[in-house]
Amino acid sequence: xxxxxxxxxxxxxxxxxxxxxxxxxxxxxxxxxxxxxxxxxxxxxxxxxxxxxxxxxxxxxxxxxxxxxxxxxxxxxxxxxxxxxxxxxxxxxxxxxxxxxxxxxxxxxxxxxxxxxxxxxxxxxxxxxxxxxxxxxxxxxxxxxxxxxxxxxxxxxxxxxxxxxxxxxxxxxxxxxxxxxxxxxxxxxxxxxxxxxxxxxxxxxxxxxxxxxxxxxxxxxxxxxxxxxxxxxxxxxxxxxxxxxxxxxxxxxxxxxxxxxxxxxxxxxxxxxxxxxxxxxxxxxxxxxxxxxxxxxxxxxxxxxxxxxxxxxxxxxxxxxxxxxxxxxxxxxxxxxxxxxxxxxxxxxxxxxxxxxxxxxxxxxxxxxxxxxxxxxxxxxxxxxxxxxxxxxxxxxxxxxxxxxxxxxxxxxxxxxxxxxxxxxxxxxxxxxxxxxxxxxxxxxxxxxxxxxxxxxxxxxxxxxxxxxxxxxxxxxxxxxxxxxxxxxxxxxxxxxxxxxxxxxxxxxxxxxxxxxxxxxxxxxxxxxxxxxxxxxxxxxxxxxxxxxxxxxxxxxxxxxxxxxxxxxxxxxxxxxxxxxxxxxxxxxxxxxx
RNA sequence: GGCCCAGUAGUUCAACUGGAUAGAAUAUCAGAUUUCGGCUCUGAGGGUUGGGGGUUCGAAUCCUCCCUGGGUCACCA
Numbered sequence: 272x273x274x275x276x277x278x279x280x281x282x283x284x285x286x287x288x289x290x291x292x293x294x295x296x297x298x299x300x301x302x303x304x305x306x307x308x309x310x311x312x313x314x315x316x317x318x319x320x321x322x323x324x325x326x327x328x329x330x331x332x333x334x335x336x337x338x339x340x341x342x343x344x345x346x347x348x349x350x351x352x353x354x355x356x357x358x359x360x361x362x363x364x365x366x367x368x369x370x371x372x373x374x375x376x377x378x379x380x381x382x383x384x385x386x387x388x389x390x391x392x393x394x395x396x397x398x399x400x401x402x403x404x405x406x407x408x409x410x411x412x413x414x415x416x417x418x419x420x421x422x423x424x425x426x427x428x429x430x431x432x433x434x435x436x437x438x439x440x441x442x443x444x445x446x447x448x449x450x451x452x453x454x455x456x457x458x459x460x461x462x463x464x465x466x467x468x469x470x471x472x473x474x475x476x477x478x479x480x481x482x483x484x485x486x487x488x489x490x491x492x493x494x495x496x497x498x499x500x501x502x503x504x505x506x507x508x509x510x511x512x513x514x515x516x517x518x519x520x521x522x523x524x525x526x527x528x529x530x531x532x533x534x535x536x537x538x539x540x541x542x543x544x545x546x547x548x549x550x551x552x553x554x555x556x557x558x559x560x561x562x563x564x565x566x567x568x569x570x571x572x573x574x575x576x577x578x579x580x581x582x583x584x585x586x587x588x589x590x591x592x593x594x595x596x597x598x599x600x601x602x603x604x605x606x607x608x609x610x611x612x613x614x615x616x617x618x619x620x621x622x623x624x625x626x627x628x629x630x631x632x633x634x635x636x637x638x639x640x641x642x643x644x645x646x647x648x649x650x651x652x653x654x655x656x657x658x659x660x661x662x663x664x665x666x667x668x669x670x671x672x673x674x675x676x677x678x679x680x681x682x683x684x685x686x687x688x689x690x691x692x693x694x695x696x697x698x699x700x701x702x703x704x705x706x707x708x709x710x711x712x713x714x715x716x717x718x719x720x721x722x723x724x725x726x727x728x729x730x731x732x733x734x735x736x737x738x739x740x741x742x743x744x745x746x747x748x749x750x751x752x753x754x755x756x757x758x759x760x761x762x763x764x765x766x767x768x769x770x771x772x773x774x775x776x777x778x779x780x781x782x783x784x785x786x787x788x789x790x791x792x793x794x795x796x797x798x799x800x801x802x803x804x805x806x807x808x809x810x811x812x813x814x815x816x817x818x819x820x821x822x823x824x825x826x827x828x829x830x831x832x833x834x835x836x837x838x839x840x841x842x843x844x845x846x847x848x849x850x851x852x853x854x855x856x857x858x859x860x861x862x863x864x865x
Numbered sequence: 866g867g868c869c870c871a872g873u874a875g876u877u878c879a880a881c882u883g884g885a886u887a888g889a890a891u892a893u894c895a896g897a898u899u900u901c902g903g904c905u906c907u908g909a910g911g912g913u914u915g916g917g918g919g920u921u922c923g924a925a926u927c928c929u930c931c932c933u934g935g936g937u938c939a940c941c942a
């Protein structure tokens with residue numbers, strides 16, 4: 272439970288308006304009173320004027336005086352234009368804090384028998400190249416949203432669909448066969464995904480050479496691109512793969528396994544995990560059943576050449592192909608099939624979140640629309656978690672030209688930077704080498720994750736690896752640092768948490784503190800000392816807000832230097848808990864010391 | 866060209882989805898403080914919210930027309 276002033280006052284005000292004006296209004300707009308005004312929370316009166324014909328000040332006055340007289344929680348009020356500012360009693364806040372303090376695992380709704388199952392798809396890589404910065408954004412977003420959904424009492428299945436088939440992997444395979452001299456991850460000591468990725472680059476380089484040669488012999492550019500022997504060979508490999516040729520399938524299987532092992536290392540490093548995997552080699556033929564279904568229902572139609580389409584022009588979209596004239600399926604068909612397949616695998620499935628870049632906005636619009644038209648009720652609960660590209664100052668990332676920021680490389684660079692910084696601070700002499708290394712990794716990832724999560728997913732990020740990531744200000748390490756500080760503070764206070772008696776009589780100063788709960792209705796962080804840890808409250812609060820769709824029920828409170836020692840420890844303890852909690856939802860670890 | 870997304874202090878981002886004088890961090894500047902964890906604290910300057918018009922008690926937010934950047938319009942995935 273958060274500080275639920277909303278519920279309390281909604282009941283009160285709604286009952287009053289009902290008896291006074293005979294109107295039924297179920298929800299009101301409350302917000303924290305701005306600092307420059309007297310009061311704790313503010314009721315917006317303007318929206319009520321639609322139901323009650325009067326002037327706003329008069330109505331505010333009426334409600335205010337009623338509340339002051341009849342609600343013990345309200346000790347005073349004032350009216351500014353259509354804003355009714357209410358001052359709340361110390362007792363109200365104290366009671367709220369006591370509930371809050373006693374609650375373990377604050378901000379989490381427990382899972383129950385009836386918890387809906389949701390699937391969150393993220394990462395979804397190709398198997399011909401290692402993960403890059405774009406995947407990092409994808410993974411961090413997807414994982415965090417999974418955690419948040421879980422915290423809201425859902426059962427969440429984290430999944431991905433791996434694009435393990437197609438011309439791209441055939442190119443890597445071909446290059447490995449032709450130019451590889453039998454290299455394996457074991458022999459070279461490199462990660463499998465990196466190794467396979469290198470061959471993809473080699474293919475491209477050799478392919479370009481062939482194109483240049485053909486052009487010099489008089490071919491047109493288009494012609495050269497289509498007729499280069501390497502490409503023809505790769506296409507032949509794909510045909511053999513589809514025909515189930517044993518040798519090709521074996522090589523494909525082997526190289527994909529290399530890649531998967533490499534990916535797992537990267538995921539582990541990033542701190543993400545999955546509950547299930549879907550492979551395109553299994554699903555690319557799915558979706559044909561749905562075609563029949565759609566044809567029968569009259570949602571799809573067949574053209575003379577045998578291709579199947581859906582007409583979405585009524586909805587302002589285009590006509591969309593679903594089945595080629597040769598009867599093979601396209602991307603959309605696969606996605607339809609995969610969606611149904613997942614429904615079979617998770618019978619209680621109530622919805623899905625697809626974490627996919629915004630270049631596919633249109634695709635998902637169409638996909639969801641088709642599923643709705645086919646009459647699936649769960650299609651209402653599909654969500655495309657769309658995110659913008661991650662750009663470099665030098666321009667776009669292009670994997671074939673090697674202008675990508677490799678995920679593994681980035682993480683180790685960041686850890687190296689964390690090392691430089693923490694060594695400069697020089698507070699870690701007592702830690703062992705492995706502890707230090709772990710800490711640097713935690714800091715590096717905290718910086719990276721927070722840096723990416725703090726910007727609106729829709730917006731594109733300009734990532735400057737030169738300037739890299741700041742460890743000061745509104746950053747992950749700053750939050751981690753605050754957590755560590757509070758932890759040592761509690762230690763120094765040398766008081767057993769169990770001894771804290773919250774029924775103590777609080778001085779007015781302490782009550783004043785708890786009042787700040789009203790400022791941050793959904794997140795409570797408290798911290799003592801003369802620094803300004805209330806900032807952290809704001810940071811987390813704002814961040815969590817931006818993921819509002821998925822998030823409820825975390826609360827932060829800021830404070831300054833309370834006098835009563837055990838109260839301070841209680842506050843501090845709760846702060847640390849909440850920071851750890853909220854950070855966890857962002858997939859960010861918080862160390863106990865640093 | 867049609868459709869979609871973005872444009873907010875020098876910079877990186879907010880703004881509770883239509884609410885009060887658009888806020889934080891960082892950078893800059895001024896003062897104070899200085900073994901107790903980023904040195905800390907206090908303060909200042911910094912904005913025509915890309916531009917114009919509209920809607921209403923009230924607009925960064927909604928509608929409209931422009932401008933800029935990006936994406937997307939494949940029998941690719």
